[in-house]
Amino acid sequence: xxxxxxxxxxxxxxxxxxxxxxxxxxxxxxxxxxxxxxxxxxxxxxxxxxxxxxxxxxxxxxxxxxxxxxxxxxxxxxxxxxxxxxxxxxxxxxxxxxxxxxxxxxxxxxxxxxxxxxxxxxxxxxxxxxxxxxxxxxxxxxxxxxxxxxxxxxxxxxxxxxxxxxxxxxxxxxxxxxxxxxxxxxxxxxxxxxxxxxxxxxxxxxxxxxxxxxxxxxxxxxxxxxxxxxxxxxxxxxxxxxxxxxxxxxxxxxxxxxxxxxxxxxxxxxxxxxxxxxxxxxxxxxxxxxxxxxxxxxxxxxxxxxxxxxxxxxxxxxxxxxxxxxxxxxxxxxxxxxxxxxxxxxxxxxxxxxxxxxxxxxxxxxxx
Numbered sequence: 001x002x003x004x005x006x007x008x009x010x011x012x013x014x015x016x017x018x019x020x021x022x023x024x025x026x027x028x029x030x031x032x033x034x035x036x037x038x039x040x041x042x043x044x045x046x047x048x049x050x051x052x053x054x055x056x057x058x059x060x061x062x063x064x065x066x067x068x069x070x071x072x073x074x075x076x077x078x079x080x081x082x083x084x085x086x087x088x089x090x091x092x093x094x095x096x097x098x099x100x101x102x103x104x105x106x107x108x109x110x111x112x113x114x115x116x117x118x119x120x121x122x123x124x125x126x127x128x129x130x131x132x133x134x135x136x137x138x139x140x141x142x143x144x145x146x147x148x149x150x151x152x153x154x155x156x157x158x159x160x161x162x163x164x165x166x167x168x169x170x171x172x173x174x175x176x177x178x179x180x181x182x183x184x185x186x187x188x189x190x191x192x193x194x195x196x197x198x199x200x201x202x203x204x205x206x207x208x209x210x211x212x213x214x215x216x217x218x219x220x221x222x223x224x225x226x227x228x229x230x231x232x233x234x235x236x237x238x239x240x241x242x243x244x245x246x247x248x249x250x251x252x253x254x255x256x257x258x259x260x261x262x263x264x265x266x267x268x269x270x271x272x273x274x275x276x277x278x279x280x281x282x283x284x285x286x287x288x289x290x291x292x293x294x295x296x297x298x299x300x301x302x303x304x305x306x307x308x309x310x311x312x313x314x315x316x317x318x319x320x321x322x323x324x325x326x327x328x329x330x331x332x333x334x335x336x337x338x339x340x341x342x343x344x345x346x347x348x349x350x351x352x353x354x355x356x357x358x359x360x361x362x363x364x365x366x367x368x
Contacts, residue, residue, distance in 0.1 A: 002151040004026065004151065005027075007156060010038075010040060011043075013154070013339070016361035017117060018113065028124075028150070036117070036124065049098045050109060061188075061345070062343075074366075077355060087116050130143050139152070141153070152335040152368055153336050155338050156364075158315075158342060161309050172342065175330075175336075178332045179333075183317040183318060185318070186315075187307075187308055189244065189353075191243075192239055207256050210255040211242055213245055213251070213252060221241075223238050233303075239252075248304060256278050282296075314341060318341065320344050324343070328363050337368065339363070339364045341356075
C-alpha cells in the first residue's frame with residue numbers, strides 16, 4: 001500500500017491524516033512535539049473559533065486569491081462544521097459569525113481530532129522534527145532518532161508564529177530543498193507596539209471601540225471591537241484584525257464611544273466630568289493628554305512595531321500558491337503537497353486561519 005507521510009500535527013496535519021485514513025490510506029503523522037494540536041487548543045482565546053459563517057477569499061491575504069476562492073468553494077465553512085460534528089459535538093456561530101464549539105473549549109476540538117486519529121489507527125510518531133526531506137524515486141524523511149520512506153508527503157508543519165507551539169519557521173527549508181521559494185515573512189494577528197509614554201497608566205483597561213488605521217493621513221483600515229491596553233501598546237480582537245494592515249509609523253485612532261456623538265459627551269462631561277462616560281483610569285490618562293471629552297472620540301497613537309512572531313497568531317508569507325497546482329501539490333516535485341500556514345495564505349481574525357487549515361487539508365487529501 002502506498003505510504004503517505006504528513007509532517008506536522010497541528011490542525012491541518014491532523015485533519016489531513018483523518019481524511020486520508022478514512023479513505024483507507026496508510027498514513028504516518030509526524031509531530032515534532034509530544035502532543036498533537038497544541039496551537040489548536042489555544043485558538044479563539046482558548047474557546048475554539050474554528051471558522052466563520054461570513055467566508056470568502058476577500059478575508060485572506062495571498063499571492064493568488066483566486067486559488068483561495070476556488071479552494072473555499074471545494075471545502076467551505078459549512079463543510080468544516082459538518083466535518084467536526086461528524087466526530088461529535090455541536091458548533092454554533094456567535095453574533096459576528098465566528099463559529100465555536102457549544103462548550104466554548106478549544107482543547108475539546110483538539111480532543112475530537114485526537115480521538116478520531118486513534119479510532120482510525122493512524123500511525124503517529126512524536127518527537128519527530130523532520131530535518132531532511134529528499135527524493136530518490138520515493139521520499140526519504142529523517143529526524144533525530146528516526147527515518148522513513150514515503151510515496152507522498154503532505155507538508156503541514158506551520159509557519160513561524162508562536163514558536164512555543166513548535167512553529168519556528170524551520171520547515172520552510174524542507175520545501176526550499178525542492179526549489180520552492182518563500183515570500184517575505186511577517187507576524188500578523190499580533191499586538192501592536194506604541195510609544196510607552198502614550199499608554200502609561202492604561203495597562204489592563206479594556207474597551208469596545210472603533211479603530212481607524214491611518215497612513216500619511218489616509219484611512220487604511222477601519223473596524224470595531226475589543227481594545228485592550230498593554231504595557232507596550234494595544235491588544236484585543238480589533239487590534240489583531242488591524243495588525244494585518246499595520247506598518248511602523250501608522251496612526252491608530254480610537255473612538256471609545258462610537259455610538260455617542262460629541263455634543264452629548266460634552267454636555268455630560270460639563271455636568272459631571274467623565275464619570276460613567278469612560279473607564280475612570282482611561283479618563284485620567286485622556287485628561288493628561290488634553291481635553292478628555294474630545295480625546296475619548298479621537299485618541300491617537302503611533303505604531304512603533306509589533307510584539308513579533310513569538311506573540312503572533314499567524315504568519316504572513318510562505319510557500320507561494322503559484323508554486324502549487326489546484327490540489328496544492330508542488331509544481332517542483334510531484335507527490336509533495338502543502339497544507340495550512342506554511343503556504344502564503346493568512347486570514348483575518350475570526351476563524352479564517354483555521355478554516356484555511358481545514359480547507360487546505362481537504363484539498364491535499366483529495367489530491368492524493
